[in-house]
Amino acid sequence: MAEPRHVSVRENDPPFLILTSLISGPKHGYALMQDIEGFAGVRLGPGSLYGAIGRLEERNLIEPLGAVSRIRPYQLTSAGREALEATLAGLRTVVDEATMRLAKAPRAPRVIAAGGFA
Amino acid sequence: MTDITLRVLLRFYPRAWRARYGDELTCLILQSSARRSPSLRFLTNVAIAGLRERLRAMGLLGNDLTPWDRVQSGIVLVMWSWMLFVLGGIGVAKAAEYWKAAVPVASARLPEVAFTSLIVAAVIGAVLVVAGVALCGRTFAMLLRTGGWHQVRRPIYRASAISGLTAISLLGVSIWAHHLTFAQRNGHDLAYGVALLSWVVLFSGCLFSWAAAATSIVRHLNLKPHLLTLETRIVVAVAATMAATTVASSVWWVSIAHSAPWFFAGTAPGTAGIVALINLVVPVVFMLTATLLASVGARRSLRNAPFMA
Numbered sequence: 001m002a003e004p005r006h007v008s009v010r011e012n013d014p015p016f017l018i019l020t021s022l023i024s025g026p027k028h029g030y031a032l033m034q035d036i037e038g039f040a041g042v043r044l045g046p047g048s049l050y051g052a053i054g055r056l057e058e059r060n061l062i063e064p065l066g067a068v069s070r071i072r073p074y075q076l077t078s079a080g081r082e083a084l085e086a087t088l089a090g091l092r093t094v095v096d097e098a099t100m101r102l103a104k105a106p107r108a109p110r111v112i113a114a115g116g117f118a
Numbered sequence: 119m120t121d122i123t124l125r126v127l128l129r130f131y132p133r134a135w136r137a138r139y140g141d142e143l144t145c146l147i148l149q150s151s152a153r154r155s156p157s158l159r160f161l162t163n164v165a166i167a168g169l170r171e172r173l174r175a176m177g178l179l180g181n182d183l184t185p186w187d188r189v190q191s192g193i194v195l196v197m198w199s200w201m202l203f204v205l206g207g208i209g210v211a212k213a214a215e216y217w218k219a220a221v222p223v224a225s226a227r228l229p230e231v232a233f234t235s236l237i238v239a240a241v242i243g244a245v246l247v248v249a250g251v252a253l254c255g256r257t258f259a260m261l262l263r264t265g266g267w268h269q270v271r272r273p274i275y276r277a278s279a280i281s282g283l284t285a286i287s288l289l290g291v292s293i294w295a296h297h298l299t300f301a302q303r304n305g306h307d308l309a310y311g312v313a314l315l316s317w318v319v320l321f322s323g324c325l326f327s328w329a330a331a332a333t334s335i336v337r338h339l340n341l342k343p344h345l346l347t348l349e350t351r352i353v354v355a356v357a358a359t360m361a362a363t364t365v366a367s368s369v370w371w372v373s374i375a376h377s378a379p380w381f382f383a384g385t386a387p388g389t390a391g392i393v394a395l396i397n398l399v400v401p402v403v404f405m406l407t408a409t410l411l412a413s414v415g416a417r418r419s420l421r422n423a424p425f426m427a
Contacts, residue, residue, distance in 0.1 A: 029146040045160060046146045047167020050139050054171070058182065070141040 014044055014052035019061065019076060019084045026065055026075035029053070056080065119151045127161065130168025132175040178418060185425035188418060189346050193250075194333050195415030196353040200247055201325045203360050203408035207240055209401025210367050217374060217381055225377035229370050236366035243359030250352040251332075257339045269338050273331035277324070284317070284324040291317050304384075350419040357416035360409045367402055 021027060021035045029049060037043050044052075053074065056062045061080035065073045076084070124147060128140055147164065150156070173179035177191030214233070221229055261270075291313055295303055298310060305311060341349070371394075374381055379391025382398070 029142055030149040033146070033150070045163025045167070046143055046150060047164040047170075049146070050143050051167045051170060054135070054139060070145045072142050 014048050015056055015061075016084075016087065017042060017044070018049070018052055018056060018074075019080055022062060022074060022076040022080070023084070026073040028071045028073045030071075032074075059083075119147065119156055123161075124148075127164045127168070130165045130172070132172050134175065135168075135171045178414075185422045186343070186346065188422040189350060190336060190341070190419075192415040192417070192419030192422070193346075193349050193353050194336055195418065196356055196412045197247075197332055197336075198326075198329050199360070199408040199412035199415060200243075200356060201329045202404055203243075203363075203412070204325060205322055206401040206404030206408060207363065209404065210236075210398065213395065213398040213401065214370070217378075220381035220387060221374065221378040222387070225373075228373040229377065232366050232370035232373060236363055236370060239359045239362035239366060243356050243363065246352050246356045246359065250349055250356070253345060253349060253352070254336070254339060254341065257341055257345070258335060261335075261338055261340075266338055270331070270335050273327070273334045277327035277331040280320070280324045280327045284320050287317050287320055347423050350416075350423045353412075353419055354416045357409070357412040360405070360412050364402070364405045364409045367405060371398060371402065 017036045017040055018032060021032050021039070024035075027035060029046070033044055033046075033049060053062065057064065057074075059079075060077055061083050062074045063077050065075055124144060127147070128136055128144065131140070131143075143164075147156070150160070170179060174182055176194075177183040177187045178195060181188070183191070217229070217233075218226070261267075294310060294313065298307060302310060375393040378387065379393055380387055380389050381391065382393065382395045383389070383391040385391060
């Protein structure tokens with residue numbers, strides 16, 4: 001069996017956001033934009049959205065359903081679901097590690113400077 | 119949003135992409151801009167995404183196409199860049215006419231070295247381009263033998279027609295120029311200036327129509343991997359000669375601006391001058407742009423060549 005393909009793992013990457021949005025069911029472009037803005041606070045431009053939809057469709061991670069007039073909803077494929085799970089597993093490892101290290105590390109003194117941490 | 123804006127925005131995308139996603143994108147744009155007129159950021163997002171799709175379709179971005187196609191796309195980009203570069207080079211050559219007479223002997227060494235380097239690099243580049251074209255000769259002959267002429271004839275006919283027109287108009291402009299004084303030929307005769315500029319536009323069209331014909335031919339050629347690898351090395355060398363020519367042109371320009379600024383002003387030696395003139399700035403910008411594009415194309419070919427096997 002082929003290894004599941006990862007998608008981009010930055011939390012604001014359009015492919016990752018689209019796959020996440022499609023977990024809850026098929027959506028067309030505008031619904032995807034609104035859903036993503038709702039759960040991630042990221043407003044994708046139409047160009048970025050359809051660029052990512054094209055890439056995901058080419059990689060068979062999502063597929064179109066029958067068109068309703070000019071609107072075409074998309075749904076997650078099983079390969080898309082696997083890719084998302086693999087990506088999340090990778091992310092989870094890093095998140096768990098970061099959480100553990102943060103818990104162990106002593107808190108650094110507050111530094112307020114230009115470009116620094118507060 | 120007006121229909122015209124929408125149509126213009128969609129034109130940024132390649133035809134195949136429009137056929138597949140055009141309706142959906144149109145719908146999304148209309149839905150998104152239903153309540154308020156779209157912001158500049160919104161419009162830019164759509165346009166830039168369209169340009170990215172075009173670059174992808176051309177094989178200049180992403181890994182959607184095969185390595186073979188990506189290598190080929192890089193070569194084609196270098197070829198187009200070369201055409202732009204030739205235009206810039208002709209402009210520099212024209213702007214540099216009779217420069218030696220204007221420079222004092224004591225300060226002529228640096229511009230002399232720079233100008234000679236410029237010519238040497240340009241000649242090497244031209245030889246490499248000819249070699250690159252010649253390498254495809256056999257495969258092109260094979261394409262013609264297997265009935266490929268009908269696939270490439272249209273851009274070749276078009277380029278030939280524009281070339282004929284360019285040659286005829288060059289003859290006309292040259293005959294006219296022979297009846298003019300030096301000053302009239304160099305900006306003091308408006309009608310001649312307009313005619314010359316029109317010829318330059320025609321000549322540019324001629325160069326780019328051949329580039330389009332060559333692109334069409336390359337797209338239909340079934341070049342073997344070892345030949346493409348060789349072509350890749352040639353385009354890298356061509357990009358290097360373009361960079362060398364651009365640097366030499368810039369050094370020549372700076373050295374003239376420093377030692378003989380009156381040359382750019384067209385005044386007598388020893389008088390006050392200027393450091394630049396538009397006839398030189400535009401060609402050098404062309405050369406610089408072409409060099410940057412060529413380096414992008416050469417890099418694209420070079421990076422993908424190992425994956426062709």
